[in-house]
Amino acid sequence: MDTASTREYAGKKILELGATNPDLCVVGADLNKSTFTNLFAEKYPDRFFDVGIAEQNMVNIAAGLAASGKIPIVSTFAVFGSTRPMDQLRVGVAQSNLNVKVILTHAGLLTGEDGISAQSLEDISLFLSLHSFSVLVPSDAYEAQAAVELAVNTPGPFYIRLSRPATPVLNNKNIQLQQGGSNVMVNGSNISIFACGYMVYHAIEAAKILKEQHGISARVVNIYSLNPIDESIIIKCAEESQFILTVEEHFKYGGLHSLISQIVTQNNPVKVLSVSMNTYAESGTSDELINKYGLNFNSIVEKVLANLS
Amino acid sequence: MNINEINELAQSIRIDILNMTSNANSGHPGGSLSSADILAVLYGNILKYDSKNPKWEDRDRFILSKAHACPVLYAALAENGYFDKSELLTFRKLDSRLQGHAHIKTPGVEMSGGSLGQGLSFGVGVALSAKLDKKNHKTYVLLGDGELNEGQIWEAIMTAKKYELGNLVAIVDKNGIQNDRFTHEVMNLNPLPEKWESFGWECFEVDGHDTESLIQVFQSVNFENHTPKVIIADTIKGKGVSFMENNPDFHGKAANPEQLKQAIAEINNQ
Numbered sequence: 001m002d003t004a005s006t007r008e009y010a011g012k013k014i015l016e017l018g019a020t021n022p023d024l025c026v027v028g029a030d031l032n033k034s035t036f037t038n039l040f041a042e043k044y045p046d047r048f049f050d051v052g053i054a055e056q057n058m059v060n061i062a063a064g065l066a067a068s069g070k071i072p073i074v075s076t077f078a079v080f081g082s083t084r085p086m087d088q089l090r091v092g093v094a095q096s097n098l099n100v101k102v103i104l105t106h107a108g109l110l111t112g113e114d115g116i117s118a119q120s121l122e123d124i125s126l127f128l129s130l131h132s133f134s135v136l137v138p139s140d141a142y143e144a145q146a147a148v149e150l151a152v153n154t155p156g157p158f159y160i161r162l163s164r165p166a167t168p169v170l171n172n173k174n175i176q177l178q179q180g181g182s183n184v185m186v187n188g189s190n191i192s193i194f195a196c197g198y199m200v201y202h203a204i205e206a207a208k209i210l211k212e213q214h215g216i217s218a219r220v221v222n223i224y225s226l227n228p229i230d231e232s233i234i235i236k237c238a239e240e241s242q243f244i245l246t247v248e249e250h251f252k253y254g255g256l257h258s259l260i261s262q263i264v265t266q267n268n269p270v271k272v273l274s275v276s277m278n279t280y281a282e283s284g285t286s287d288e289l290i291n292k293y294g295l296n297f298n299s300i301v302e303k304v305l306a307n308l309s
Numbered sequence: 310m311n312i313n314e315i316n317e318l319a320q321s322i323r324i325d326i327l328n329m330t331s332n333a334n335s336g337h338p339g340g341s342l343s344s345a346d347i348l349a350v351l352y353g354n355i356l357k358y359d360s361k362n363p364k365w366e367d368r369d370r371f372i373l374s375k376a377h378a379c380p381v382l383y384a385a386l387a388e389n390g391y392f393d394k395s396e397l398l399t400f401r402k403l404d405s406r407l408q409g410h411a412h413i414k415t416p417g418v419e420m421s422g423g424s425l426g427q428g429l430s431f432g433v434g435v436a437l438s439a440k441l442d443k444k445n446h447k448t449y450v451l452l453g454d455g456e457l458n459e460g461q462i463w464e465a466i467m468t469a470k471k472y473e474l475g476n477l478v479a480i481v482d483k484n485g486i487q488n489d490r491f492t493h494e495v496m497n498l499n500p501l502p503e504k505w506e507s508f509g510w511e512c513f514e515v516d517g518h519d520t521e522s523l524i525q526v527f528q529s530v531n532f533e534n535h536t537p538k539v540i541i542a543d544t545i546k547g548k549g550v551s552f553m554e555n556n557p558d559f560h561g562k563a564a565n566p567e568q569l570k571q572a573i574a575e576i577n578n579q
Contacts, residue, residue: 061433064432
C-alpha cells in the first residue's frame with residue numbers, strides 16, 4: 001500500500017493556494033521545516049511570519065491578520081498549538097469568529113520516540129470545546145489537501161489535525177471534503193465503525209479481517225468532519241447496526257467517542273464502544289505504540305468479537 | 310479639536326464612565342478613568358476615523374488590550390458619534406452591544422478582549438497586514454501596566470521589532486495599581502522605559518493627564534522610521550474622583566448612588 005505524509009501534502013497544498021490567493025499568510029513558531037510551511041515561506045517570504053517559539057503570540061498575530069482581511073494559517077505541532085495558546089484561541093479567535101486556520105501536525109500518538117509530552121491526545125476535545133471552530137481530521141494525504149482547500153475557502157476558524165509519519169493512502173487524488181461530510185469506506189450491515197484520521201486505515205483493515213475470517217459485515221465510516229458532524233450517517237448506523245464502535249488516536253473523553261455517543265443517545269440508543277487512548281503512553285516506534293496501546297486493527301477486531309451477540 | 314474641546318471631551322468621558330459603571334453596579338471605573346485623557350486626545354485629535362463608517366479601510370486602528378477598561382472606549386466612541394449616547398446605559402445589561410469586556414460586536418471596537426496580554430500581538434498582526442498592503446494607517450494599542458506581567462506582551466514586543474513595525478504605537482497606561490495591590494508590590498516593572506528600549510523600541514514618557522503634552526507626544530511620533538514606538542503615560546488610577554484616586558478598591562467596583570453624586574460633582578468642578 002502506498003503511503004504519504006499528511007503534513008507534507010498539506011504543506012504543498014498551502015504553497016499551491018498561495019499562488020491564487022494573495023491574502024493567504026502563514027504564521028509559524030520555529031517548526032516550519034517539520035510542518036512543511038517552509039515551502040510557502042521560501043516562495044512567499046513577505047506573507048510568512050516566524051514569530052519564534054511563542055505560540056500564544058502566534059495565535060493573536062493571526063487574529064490581527066484575519067481582522068485585517070488576511071487568511072492566516074497558524075502552523076506548529078498539535079501539542080504546542082492546542083494546549084498552550086488555548087486562551088488565545090478562545091478569546092482571541094473563537095469568540096470573535098475570526099478567519100484563522102489552525103493547521104497542526106504531529107497529532108495523536110504517532111510522534112514515536114519523543115514520548116508523552118509530544119503526543120497530542122487532547123487536541124480534538126479542546127478544539128471541539130471552542131464553539132465556533134470547524135474541526136477536520138483527514139484520513140490520508142489527499143484528504144489533508146482537500147481539508148486545507150476547504151478551510152482556506154470557507155470563512156471562519158478551522159482546526160485541521162495532521163500526523164507525523166507517512167500513512168496509507170486511502171483516497172484518490174481528487175477527493176473533496178465538505179463541512180459536516182463523511183465517507184463510507186466499507187459497506188456493512190452487522191456493525192458500524194466510526195474512525196477519523198490514521199485510524200480509518202486500521203478500521204478498514206479490521207473490517208477485512210472480520211469479513212474474511214469471521215463472516216462479520218462491518219461498515220466503516222470515515223468521519224473526517226467532527227464539527228459540524230454528519231448526524232444523519234450516525235443515526236442511520238445506530239438504526240441499522242447491532243452496535244457502533246468508535247476508533248480514535250486520542251483520549252476517550254471529549255473526542256470521537258463522546259461526540260458520537262451524544263448524538264446516538266439523543267436519537268436511537270445502541271451501544272457505542274470505544275477503541276481509544278486511556279492513559280498517557282511512552283516513547284516507542286509508531287507500530288510498537290499502537291500495538292501496545294491497543295489502537296491497531298487487531299484490537300478493533302478483538303473489541304468487535306468480544307461484544308457481538 | 311482644540312485643547313478646550315479635548316478637555317471637555319475628557320470630562321464627558323469621565324462622567325459617562327461613572328454613570329455606566331454605577332448603573333451596571335459593576336465594571337472597572339479606576340482603570341477607565343486613568344485612560345480618559347489618553348482616549349480624549351486620541352479620538353479628539355490623533356486618530357483618523359469615520360464614526361459613520363466604522364470599518365473604513367484606511368482608518369487608524371485603536372486596540373484596547375486592557376479590555377476591562379471598555380467603559381472609557383464606549384464613552385469615547387459614543388461621544389464621537391459611533392452610536393447614540395443613550396446606549397451607554399445598556400452597558401453590561403442583557404441584549405446590549407456594550408459587553409462587560411470589549412467585544413467586536415460594538416461598532417468601533419477592533420478586538421474582543423478580556424484576557425490580558427493578547428492585544429499587542431493582535432496589534433502586531435494588524436500592523437503587519439497594513440505593511441503588507443502598503444497602507445498608511447497606524448495601529449495604536451493601549452496596555453495596562455499590570456498587564457505587562459503577561460509574558461506574551463514581551464513576545465509581541467520582540468516580534469514588532471523583528472518586523473520593523475514603525476506603524477505600531479503601544480501606549481502603557483501606567484496607573485501603578487492592579488487588581489490586588491500596587492504594581493510595584495505585585496511585580497515590579499521598573500525601570501520600564503529601559504526595558505522597552507532594550508528590546509529596540511523608541512520610548513516616550515508623558516504625563517497621561519496633561520492633554521497638551523499627550524497631543525505633543527502623539528504628534529511627535531515619526532512614522533517614517535521602522536522602529537515601533539511606546540508611549541508610557543504616567544497616570545493616576547481613578548483620576549478625577551478624590552475617593553477613587555490611587556485606591557485599589559476601585560479597580561473593579563462601581564460607585565454607589567451616593568458616591569456617584571459626589572464623583573460627578575467633583576468632575577464637573579474641575
